[in-house]
Amino acid sequence: MKVPFIDLQRAHAPLKEELIEAFSRTIDHGGYCLGPDVDAFEAGFAEEQHVAGCVGVGSGTEALHLIALAMGVGPGDEVVVPAFTFIASAWFAQYVGAKVVFADVDSNTFTVTRGSIEKVVTDKTKAIVVTHLFGQAADMEPIMAFAMERGIKVVEDAAQAHLAQYKGRYVGDIGDAAAFSFYPTKNLGGLGEGGAVTSRDSALLEQIRILRAHGSKERYLNHFVGYNNRMEGLQAAALNVKLPHLRGKTARRQRIARGYLGGISNKDIQLPMPTRYGESVYHMFTIRHPERDRLKAYLAEQGIGSDIVYPYPLHLQPCFSFLGYREGDFPVAEEVAKTCLSLPIVPELTDEEIDYVIKALNAFA
Ligand SMILES: Cc1ncc(COP(=O)(O)O)c(C=O)c1O
Structure with missing residues (x-):
């Protein structure tokens, strides 16, 4: 698939x-x-x-x-x-x-x-x-x-x-x-x-x-x-x-996210946990994994698209080098950039496709 x-x-x-x-x-x-x-x-x-x-x-x-x-x-x-x-x-x-x-940013949101x-x-x-x-x-x-x-x-x-x-x-x-x-x-x-x-x-x-x-x-x-x-x-x-169609499409994104949150049981995957103060509209469903690049390659082998959003924190972008920031200045942002991976969540995906992604993630060792 x-x-x-x-x-x-x-x-x-x-x-x-x-x-x-x-x-x-x-x-x-x-x-x-x-x-x-x-x-x-x-x-x-x-x-x-x-x-x-x-x-x-x-x-x-x-x-x-x-x-x-x-x-x-x-x-x-x-x-x-x-x-x-x-x-x-x-x-x-x-x-x-x-x-x-x-x-710096919060490690969950x-x-x-x-x-x-x-x-x-x-x-x-x-x-x-x-x-x-x-x-x-x-x-x-x-x-x-x-x-x-x-x-x-x-x-x-x-x-x-x-x-x-x-x-x-x-x-x-x-x-x-x-x-x-x-x-x-x-x-x-x-x-x-x-x-x-x-x-x-x-x-x-x-x-x-x-x-x-x-x-x-x-x-x-x-x-x-x-x-x-x-x-x-x-x-x-x-x-x-x-x-x-936006409201219905948003509800579908939220249903897919609930499917991921309930279905992904791989202990090495850190999920974006819902907050007390509001439900996300899941433009992205972004997980974290210590071996993110290996996971991304594995998903690609299974036919599953994913994306690194974003691979670089802004304080280390070449265009902002003149500001003088160094690695270590914003540890959470740096760690997130190294470990984040966004999964498919567009509302047009079928339940079968989502189940396939969940199974693939749970089988990754
Ligand atoms: C967080 C954020 N801010 C601003 C923008 C800029 O929007 P646009 O691509 O419409 O210029 C984007 C879109 O890529 C975004 O994701």
């Missing part, structure tokens, strides 16, 4: 007719950059994600960049960023000339904690990027309380956490602003690049609207130095087709 790690064709095949019809409508009305599909998506996603407001942009990376600009983060400021996350979480600070200051943040905060800290990695919300209450005491902004990187909840609240509505990604492999993905900013702060969202369109509110009148970061109509059209 072959079990793919990701299979976008399988995900899109049943929606193909509907997608083509949606694209056809977009071609006819001509709203290619922003336009009616984007308006509908912004409203629909805000409702589904239970956030006050949403602005569609070109990618999750650009969502982070525009939030940093709108918050006035810049040279002389420090921004706390998880040492284990996707690189774009750090671009939030780097793109605007602020200093990236890494913090792979997210930053109040404790790890407190260790690296200084008087210059202007913002904290909290990534809800792999669909698991970080423990936000203590982080928000600390940030509030210190007057520090909290930015949720929710690129991997559509519909994730924390103590009954949806992510994207907890910090001062949040970035979502609709990259094709995300829990909600388009057929190309896409992203969004969500926030309760309507002034900040208005600023994002201006920044994403060349700093302009009125045609050819540019109030600020702006960017070309509009969400495209065709991407919004695809996302509008996929959005009604």
Whole structure:
């Protein structure tokens, strides 16, 4: 049997007719950059994600960049960023000339904690990027309380956490602003690049609207130095087709995860244990194993796809060598990067495929 790690064709095949019809409508009305599909998506996603407001942009990376600009983060400021996350979480600070200051992560949730943040905060800290990695919300209450005491902004990187909840609240509505990604492999993905900013702060969202369109509110009148970061109509059209399926697909990911948690009994495998404060939406199901590379090769021999997400902690990335971090600075992030392996969890997988993966993992010695 072959079990793919990701299979976008399988995900899109049943929606193909509907997608083509949606694209056809977009071609006819001509709203290619922003336009009616984007308006509908912004409203629909805000409702589904239970956030006050949403602005569609070109990618999750650009969502982070525009939030940093709108918050006035810049040279002389420090921004706390998880040492284990996707690189774009750090671009939030780097793109605007602020200093990236890494913090270690928790060994079970792979997210930053109040404790790890407190260790690296200084008087210059202007913002904290909290990534809800792999669909698991970080423990936000203590982080928000600390940030509030210190007057520090909290930015949720929710690129991997559509519909994730924390103590009954949806992510994207907890910090001062949040970035979502609709990259094709995300829990909600388009057929190309896409992203969004969500926030309760309507002034900040208005600023994002201006920044994403060349700093302009009125045609050819540019109030600020702006960017070309509009969400495209065709991407919004695809996302509008996929959005009604998100809740069901998320529930399927959670069922697969429960299958893994209940079925994997290999003692050398460390499972991502559910937290007290909210259920993950399992963008990834990431286990740890002391012989990760041997396990990955073994799974490949059995026809099972897996991926190392992520093999390098950010503080040891060549692009950040100028910051002077050394091996040993963030032991948990380093250990996770050496031992993590993400298993197939896309919602289109069959129960038979999941059982096959579980059996293979339990037979690995
Ligand atoms: C945690 C995280 N942050 C930010 C991004 C950036 O999103 P995009 O790929 O849409 O630019 C991603 C997506 O890859 C991500 O996983």
